[in-house]
Amino acid sequence: MTIRILLVDDNELVRAGLRAVLDAQPDFEVVGEADDGAGVLxxxxxxRPDVVAMDVRMPRVDGIQATRDLLAHLDQPPKILIVTTFENDEYVYEALRVGAHGFLLKRARPAEITDAVRTLATGDSLLFPAKLRALAERFGKTARSDAVARAKLTDREADVLRAMARGLNNAEIAAELYLGTETVKSHVSALLAKLSARDRTQAVIAAYESGFVAPG
Structure with missing residues (x-):
């Protein structure tokens, strides 16, 4: 399977560097580029990319608004990878809250970039859970919610959500909880629906902001 990627960044050198790294992979294809979020939709x-690698800060339409646009207007939006200069950035956290699937630092090594794209494309594990935890600890305190309490998760769904927050993929959760992989997938789908979360990242953010999982 070839993973199709769209690059969105106002810095041409950044786009060229990402393209060089991604195009070197036999299962990747960079299908296009944009220098602003305005034309992303x-x-x-x-x-029809599978993954959009997008800068969070751009002069006209930033990555947060572009993410909102994609999720609001597409029934099957691509996975959105925020590419940023600053790791502990409130803009990055807000992009994740509105629906971006993960984030990556522009100084990341080539292997980290390619691994991030593959992780998002498969969608069965959380990208950089420790970094997400650090963001939630810094910025999630002002966005408290009762989403998990209202969701009324079963005990098993709660166990799966805790494991997801630690970054475990479906196979690892299955092994830890002595469940079948298909059973784990069913629990993940159920808890996402109950939390009104588009993906694992949004579910884990809800878990932090509800106090269900404690940052740190």
């Missing part, structure tokens, strides 16, 4: 509709 139209490009995604025409190019």
């Amino acid at each position: 139209a490009l995604v509709r025409s190019l």
